Amino acid sequence: MVFSGLVFLFIFLPSVLLVYYLVPFKRKNAVLAMFSLVFYAWGEPVYVLLMLYSVVLNYASALIMESSPNKKQVLVFNVVTNLLILGFFKYCGFLTGIVRDITGADIPELKVALPIGISFYTFQALSYVIDVYRGKVKPQRNIVDFAAYIAMFPQLIAGPIVRYSDISAQLRKRRISLEGFGRGSMRFTFGLAKKVLLANVLGETVEMLGTGDLTVLGAWIAAVCFTLQIYFDFSGYSDMAIGLGRMLGFRIGENFDHPYISSSVTEFWRRWHISLGSWFREYVYIPLGGNRVSAAKHIRNIMIVWFLTGLWHGAAWNFIVWGLYYGLLLLFEKYVLSHIKLPKAVALPLTMLFVIIGWVIFSANDMASAFSSIGAMFGAGAAGLTDKLSVLALIESWKLIIVGALFATPLPAMLCKKLTDNEAGKAAVMIYAMALLVLCTAFMSAQSYNPFMYFRF
């Protein structure tokens, strides 16, 4: 089930909200867990078993660890099992492909489907068990509460990755109010608009241009539209997740902070997919020594983290290259550019250039296709400067590109905040939000195109 669909908004959400608000507090987590399992099973009927197993595995592991003399062994067991499951379902095909390419052996293709959200809930579970090991949190004795954490539908399939330590107290006690519900629903509305009105529509232009025989103009339009699409898709989903969490009384941390106004790649990764970056920092980078080690080891740590970041995004070479690409850029900024201070007017476009190129690598079907698309952007191997298709793409998308670029800045949010401080402004924002809700419903009713890009995770 996707948030930007009629069934979610007009069957599932009203049902879960009605039941959730009607039951007494001590039953709310059970309601949440149950509805979350239905939510997951809706999209993956049989794979809900794997999710249930993950709940049992991690719940049990923490309790076993508590009463076991050798806590480290239990940790290793749990981490290995979790990663093996993730590896099997997500990376099996990729790995057997590599083996096949290297050895030429005819290994049959295993038909294993990727369960939606497995990367997200596995990382959430790992954060729990590792924090229990570290003594940062106490094991959750109530399996229903734990299931509510792992399966919570707001962030189950597209994040943010919520660390158990950030939410454990809220499982026991959280404030549920009409005002919180209102704030959450407004956040949700804006996130929905980002996804349905911006991301999906920009995505149509990307799809129209395709990947073959691009002109210079076409390659740039595709790259820019995808850059905006992925931001609005992913941040829109995070907004919806945070909004839904708020509607249920949970305060979930931000996942995006206007990444496209960054003046450096380092800054970009502090603003993009914040929960993933901080997960890797907390559970991989810092345990490896972070930057408090020799330069050589530091470089190794960075490259390991970025290799894994790329790999987390998908089981294909272009994702790994994308991760390493950023690893190298970050190292370059740290070691080479640290003494140079570029003016913002230069740094911002330069950063965005690298980000856009990064997205071309990320969105390509394979590395060869990525190279040809990037080449086409700079004139190498392009099918001309412009053609009818690319001009049509420009005509169809230029308004949205401008609107998208505007909404990628903090300006609209700042304006909204200012408006809500006075009465007339409040009415304007209210009408605006309602209009967005109606427009989104219209787009969802008529949609034949509603891609969910993070289904690979």
Add this chain to the structure above:
Amino acid sequence: MKKNKNSLFYKLYGVIFAAVIIGCTFCFVILPKNEYSSREKRVLASFPQLSAASVTDGRFMEGLEDYEADHFPARDGLITLKTEAAALMGKKSSHGIIRLDADHLAECFTEPGAQDTTELTWAVNAFATRHADSKTYFCLVPNAVSTYSDRAGEYCPGDDQNAYIDDIYRGLSSLKAIDVREIFALNKDRVDIYYASDHHWTSDGAYMGFLAAQAVMGLTSQEYSAVVIDNEFLGTLSGSSGYTLSKMDSVKVYLPLSQQNYTVSYDGEGRMAVSCYDTTKLEEDDKYLVFFGGNYPRITIKTDCGEGRKLLLIKDSYANCFVPFLLRSYEQITVIDPRYYSEDLDLQADSVGYDDILFLYNVNTLSKDNCLVSVLNNR
């Protein structure tokens, strides 16, 4: 402090949001469901089959999503809202259909592969050669997007129909081509050659086509009076695109001034009629069906015109409003629609001995067609 100041604001939005989602869900569940959409001319999804099997493989969920999409309250209005909003955002087409202007729609054209075109011309040439004692003609009619390309604009989505028509005509060595483009260009601003909301040509357009064919095939002239028989036609283009028009289409028929007697036999259905027009269809949504009641595998028309000539007409739905112009020129007309025809066309042609064979197609249908080639090749 600020939080409390705006507390009422957020509470109000919360109430509105909850009311909207609960209200729409309630309406969706409670309101009676239509089975058929007259706007889109299709049957709406029915509630999916609920069983253990259909749940485990996800069919029930997919079916429920289709069901809700088809029966959502105010669906028609929402689709119109979406289409107009998308147009404001810059989208030039919706489901492959563009606006020529405020009052006219047209379907975009996608060029088929060169191999399909070659297969087609080969099959038609071979058929014509097998029946060399008949004179064979091919009339390929462009669609609105091409005839009115000046209104469509330079960056209209899709490909150029003229190039396709030229390719086809160039490849048809054993046939005579009937090119309607010149007469269309001369008359396109004077009359509406196509319906505003449908992919068919109007009777005016069909008459232009007849005049072009008449010159090549040597058909008999006739005086007609054009009569409007319906004013409320909303065709396939408006339904499937979501675009709305300010007025509906009118359907005209060209009635001959001098009396004509003929019979129409719907072979395979076992019924006969004495008119090309099935006025019962005017009570339904697709008024274009007034011409012969629609498409049939084989129709045989016998007239009393005394000319003694016979025509084999292989066509798509464009020919339906074209046939009335042929009634003065032929004693017998056999109308074949290859999409529904499963007999042996060579046998048909040999058994009757036609004087003329005419292929009448419009570009969009021909470019997507797969049936003509297999019927002609008879395999």
Add this chain to the structure above:
Amino acid sequence: MKKTIAAEILLVLLLVPVIYILTGRDEVRDIDADAVVSACEPYVTQDRFSGERAYEMSVKRNFGLNMNDYPAFVYYGNERAMDVNEFLWVDAGNEKGAKEVLASLEKRKSDQITAFTGYGPDQVAMLEKAQVFNCGRYAFYICSPYSGEWYDVIKKLVY
């Protein structure tokens, strides 16, 4: 420590049936034409299908497939040209062949929908519910008012 190891082993054992259910359900049984015919029997009615099993010409004309190329097939067609009821089962001999056959079947479905769109809504509705799929070395095209139930019966037969 022993209790710990025992608990861990238990957890791993619990994983086995989960993995099995999620991956081991693709076993395709061997079936033959007679099995298909008896499975289809409840849905092949005289007024809908011509009842003949082997109409090679119709399959060639409608799907573009030459049945001589394949080990076995079962086809139910219909007599009336405006009907879209059809059933085709092809044993393609291997999985790759089944995928190619599937491409032709899906093309048939979309061609039919194009032919009847805007003009034959009941036909289009039946076509959109049609089940066109492959499993192992078999490919199926089921278009009938009972596509759903027929599909369930076939699935039980094959898996």
